Amino acid sequence: MADDLKNPLEERRRLGGWLPRKEAELVAFRKDLAKQARERAGQAPRVNAVEELAALIKGDPVIRMDLTRAIGDAIAVGYELGYSTIDELMDIVDYLMTYAPRFSEASLIHCPLNAVLDWPMCMPSGYALFRDPALNAQVKRVLNVxxxxxxxxxxxxxxxxxxxKGWFSAEAQKQLEISQFVCDPDKPYWGFSSWNSFFTRHFRSGARPVAEPDNSKVIVSACExxxxxxxxxxxxxxxFWIKSQPYSLQEMFTTxxxxxxxxxxxxxxxxxxxxxxxxxxxxxxxxxxxxxxYHVDGSYYSEAESEGIDPGGLNDSQGYATAVAxxxxxxxxxxxxxxGLVGCIFVGMADVSSCVIDALPGQRVAKGDELGYFQYGGSTYCLVFGPNVVQSFVPQPPFxxxxxxLKVNAHVATAR
Known part of the structure; x- marks a missing residue:
């Protein structure tokens, strides 16, 4: 860990495009966010959930110590956070409660709170801090707001x-391939009632056909x-916390x-x-x-320190996340x-505040039927099979x- 903290990284491997890889782009975002938060602070009271988070940190000496040290360590290494105190951080978190994500061709930032916490969360004190159950419970309330x-x-x-910045600008339409989705350019906001409505948009009928729907040996991808x-x-x-993060079934499904x-x-x-x-x-x-x-409460910004700061943070902690997130x-x-039984584990990472279940116990589902959805933020998922069930997986490493x-409903594995 000491070697990881010598010099700030200029680029960090971040899978999925939730945050830009270049640190300079995140620095500019954090500075602008901090400026907006300073201008807003004092004009209106903080939302209750953020005030409760601030009170928890202030009233718990261990949490306060760990967060103070994590911020200080990140700054000492050379990272520009846009804040240097807990109070400044709370003002930024409060500002984010009314933050609407914007498109960016060059530096898309889907997870703004992750961008703010990106370096404190992987400082030595940050690892312990973001595993604290009381802190995570209050972070969940903030994210729900x-x-x-x-x-x-x-x-x-x-x-x-x-x-x-518009999500239906020409470049955004190209990246989103928006024509595949149910929307109406002639309606205000293209027919979406909210950001989450847009984020959880549906494919048009036939856009993702189910691979061999009548062949039970063909298992399909549960997500895109x-x-x-x-x-x-x-x-x-x-x-699960060591390098390479082996899967631990007891922790994945809970005790x-x-x-x-x-x-x-x-x-x-x-x-x-x-x-x-x-x-x-x-x-x-x-x-x-x-x-x-069922839902499992867990962490939102906890990383596996076995992976170190470089290269991937939350991304390279995805195996670990299946046990703690x-x-x-x-x-x-x-x-x-x-x-037999197939386990589907849908993991909310970083700014995910809500995972919604559509299919409940007792219901019969056909291959390809909807089970639920993520409401905003970075995400990962697992399919878990019993022994000697899978003959082969279609995707093969190295990935x-x-x-x-891999498209949703596409062939992902073949059963014996």
Missing amino acids: WCGFLSGPHSRAHLNTFAP ASPYNIQHDVKLHDP SQRELAEKFVGGSVYQAFLSAFNYHRWHAPVSGRIVKA ARVVIVIDCEDPEV DDEAPP
């Missing part, structure tokens, strides 16, 4: 055709996502679901990550009956008994970070 704003009409400030990792012979317990987790011991895990421009709804990888569907677990009992994502 922002999610509420993003679900309302005032979040549509940049749902227009005006370059360079880029392959990240495949691991076989997964263990009930494994040290209260030990009996469920045991059914996957010796099986396989496929993990993929969603990009800023991807479709953010989840679909059934197999046909069958939903037997489990806020997530949804959905388990489908496949109609093909040789496939190319720059390759197009």
Whole structure:
């Protein structure tokens, strides 16, 4: 870790396009954000959730110590944060409660709070800080307030055709491939009622056909996502916090679901990550009956220090995130008994404040049916199979970070 802290990085590997790779672009964003926050501070009271976060930090000496040290360490290394005190940080967080994401051809920033916390979260004190249950519970309340704003009409400030910030400008349309989605350019805001409505937009009918819908041996991708990792012979317990982050089933499904987790011991895990421009709804990888569907509270900005600062932060902590981050677990009992139970774990990373479940226990779903969706922010997901279920995966390592994502409902694995 000491070697990691000698010099500031000018570029950081950030998968999925949620944050720009060049540090200079993030510095400019943080400085502008801090300026806007300073101008707003004092004009209106902070929202309750941010005031409660500030009170928690002020009243808990360990949290206050860790955050103060994490900010100071990041600045000492040479990172320009846009703030130097906890109070300045709270003003920025409060400003973000009414922040509407804007398109940028050069430096897209989908996760503004992640941009603000990017370096303190991977300082030595930051690792402990963002694992604190009380802090994460209050961060969740803050993110839920922002999610509420993003679900309302005032979040549509940049749902227009005006370059360079508009999400329907010519360059944005090209990157989004907006013609694939249900929208109406003749309506205000192209028919979207809010930012979250736009973020969780639907594909037009037929845009993502289900691969071999009547063949139970063909398992399909549950998300529009880029392959990240495949691991076989997964263990009930494994040290998920170490380098390479082996999957630990007990932690992924939680201790209260030990009996469920045991059914996957010796099986396989496929993990993929969603990009800023991807479709953010989840679909059934197999046909069958939903037997489990539940939320798991967890962390939002916790990284695995085993990966170090360079190169990837949250991105290279995606295996670790399956055990500690806020997530949804959905388990489908496949109609093909040789496939059996399939676990679907949808992980909210960074600024994700809400994972919404559509399909509940007892419901029968056909392969390709919608299961739920992410409301804003960086995301990753896993498909978990029992032992000797998967004959082969279509994607094979080494995986190319720059390759197009595997389309939702496309063939991802073949069962025996």
